[in-house]
Amino acid sequence: MKGFSYVLYRSRRPKRIFIRDGPSSQDGRVDGRAGCCSEARAGRRARRAKCHVRQIAMYVCHVVLQISQGDIANAFERDRTTVRHACSVIEDRRDAADFDAFIETIERLVSSAFTAQAERGE
Numbered sequence: 001m002k003g004f005s006y007v008l009y010r011s012r013r014p015k016r017i018f019i020r021d022g023p024s025s026q027d028g029r030v031d032g033r034a035g036c037c038s039e040a041r042a043g044r045r046a047r048r049a050k051c052h053v054r055q056i057a058m059y060v061c062h063v064v065l066q067i068s069q070g071d072i073a074n075a076f077e078r079d080r081t082t083v084r085h086a087c088s089v090i091e092d093r094r095d096a097a098d099f100d101a102f103i104e105t106i107e108r109l110v111s112s113a114f115t116a117q118a119e120r121g122e
Helices: 038-063 069-076 080-093 097-120
Strands: 003-008 015-020
Touching: 038 069, 038 080, 038 097, 069 080
Parallel strands: none
Antiparallel strands: 003 015
């Protein structure tokens, strides 16, 4: 998808918006629509999925790799309280047996990958 990406600095954290080229912009003019109707809903679903993946990554970094929440926050460019929230959300979701099995698998994979790396001296 072609378009332009802009960063807005209204608050502490920049907000990125994407303005796509519309059907009437064949001559290079920007249509100016930042996603509408079903596109906005699809974007919301994609953002939610990315958020869940990021929360799992933060949780695994903290629990398996035993990295402090402050260091994880710096790595993900988030606040420490966001990492704490992510860990809390994942812990709450682990009540479901299938999600717990999924997280256990990820924990084993990450643990074995970093154990093998440490044994090689990397």
